[in-house]
Amino acid sequence: MPIDALTDDTDLYEAGMTSHASVTVMLAIEDTFDIEFPERLLRKATFSSVAAIRDAVTQLTTAAPA
Amino acid sequence: MTVDAPTVADAAALLDSARRVGLDAAGPHAADVDKHARFPVETISALREAGLMSALVPAEFGGAGATLRTVSEVVTILARHCSSSALIYAMHQSQVACLVRHSQQESVREVLRGIVDGQLLVASATTEIGIGGDVRSSTCAVERDGDNYRLRKQAPVISYGAFADLILATARRDVDSAPHDQVLVICPADGVVLEQTGSWDTLGFRGTCSNGYLLTAEGDASLVMADPYADISSQTMLPAAHLLWASAWLGIAEEAADRARRFVQAAARAKLGTTPPGALRLAELFAELQLLRDLVDGALRRFEAIADDREALSGASVTVALNSLKVSASSLAVDVVSRAMLICGIAGYREDSPYSLGRLLRDAFGAELMVNNDRISHHNAQLLLVAKDA
Structure with a gap:
């Protein structure tokens, strides 16, 4: 699937993202935003779409550290 | 250790206090305490302010009436930040446990009240x-x-x-x-x-x-306490000391493991799509850490099951088990920290990196040597010549 075809709500797993790839995505996001995903967010749903990832990052960058 | 078991909320509050003491007092001064071989006065002051010195003292004397398990968790939390602070707290509570569990004299009960009121430190x-x-x-x-x-x-x-x-x-x-x-x-x-x-x-x-x-x-x-020391030792001092020391070593191992984890995860972020070379070692380290966690947990369970059975506690099989806990837990702690050192490499070897492991490794060796494991194994060897159900 071309990247342009991905909307914020496209299911990334249906679009072909493996769980191994989702780990890479998570690590890259942690590095970029200098955050750590806590255990409670280490679920498949957190990385299921661009919107879901954005929500999680927003939560982690605006809330006080857990 | 009391008749009235504390509520879960009480235990949670004590653990929260311990985390604050660790973060605000023990951790920030740990390097200086180590460097100058000085008493961790900041930690002990903070523990006093939090009322944690009398955690084991039953509520009837004004203490928190915490269980040995809760105190064990406090020790582990402190050891994440400063091993010396944690060991002092462990040794103090081992002494307090002797007073609590052998308090048939009014004079001893008066001492317990004094520990609560003055948040006294017992050596x-x-x-x-x-x-x-x-x-x-x-x-x-x-x-x-x-x-x-x-x-x-x-x-x-x-x-x-x-x-x-x-x-x-x-x-x-x-x-x-x-x-x-x-x-x-x-x-x-x-x-x-x-x-x-x-x-x-x-x-x-x-x-x-x-x-x-x-x-x-x-x-x-x-x-002068009425109970013979032989009874105090086997029924309280030995179990409390070994359980709480092991809890301190667990904290050292937990901290080393966490540094190794952060190191491997940082490496994974730096080189996306590859599994860092230390990742497999980290998996092995956590398998060993789990052994240590379960060892401490299992020993606590065994003690809880017979805590009020003075005769059982005095038996050779219990002594063999407690001595074995000391030997195994201290060896595992050294091993976990050593594994973390290999994982973190030079970053762990350095004294000025967030992954430094030098102090943890030096402290972990003390676990094996302070009351030497060889002496303890020798004692067990003698007991096992006669023990029938160990």
Whole structure:
């Protein structure tokens, strides 16, 4: 699937993202935003779409550290 | 350790306090405590302010009435930040446990109230020069003079003795008693003179200030505990000390593991799509850490099951199990920290990196050597010549 075809709500797993790839995505996001995903967010749903990832990052960058 | 079990919320509040003490007091001063081999005064002050010194004291005397398990968790939390602080707290609580569980005398109950009111720090003087390391025998003796006692003891080690408000010392029951006929004597600091005879400039656990002293103590004879030390030792001192020491070593291992975890995860972020070389070692490290966690947990469970069965606690099989806990947990702690060192590499070897492991490794070795594992294994070897259901 071309990247342009991905909307914020496209299911990334249906679009072909493996769980191994989702780990890479998570690590890259942690590095970029200098955050750590806590255990409670280490679920498949957190990385299921661009919107879901954005929500999680927003939560982690605006809330006080857990 | 009390009749009225504390609520879960109480235990959670104590653990929260311990985390704050760790973050605000123990952690920030740990390097300085280690560097100068000085007493972690900041930690002990913070523990006092939080009321944690009397955590084990039953509510009827004003304490928190915490279980040994909760105190074990407090020790592990503190050890994440400062091993010396954690070990001092562990040793203190081992002494408090002896007072709590052998408090049939009003004088001992009064001491417990004093520990609550003054958040007193309790040290121990069980070893003695000339007894060949056998803490179950004494050369020194309680000298009685009317209502008072007098005691003079050559102690090769009294951890944090110079900072303690009370010292519990073993001695022969009286001047005519046999070496094994021991009692435990409560020595309040205002009746104690400590003449330093040895120093404590060691590889690790430097903040415990475990100097040698000639201890001279005087006090009211009612402060000589009624239970024979043989009973106090097997029923309380040995289990509490081994369980809480192991809890401290677990904290050291947990901290080393966490540093290794952060190192591997940082490496994974730096080189996306590849599994860092340390990742497999980290998996192996966590398998070993789990052994240590379960070892401590299992030992706590076994103690909880027979905590009030004094006869069972005095049995050879329980002693063998507790001695084995000491040997295994201390070895595992050294192993976990060593594995973390290989994972973090130079970053762990450096003293100025967030992954530094030097202090943790030096402290972990103390776990094997402070009361040497060989001596403990030798004791078990003797017990196993006769034990039938160990």
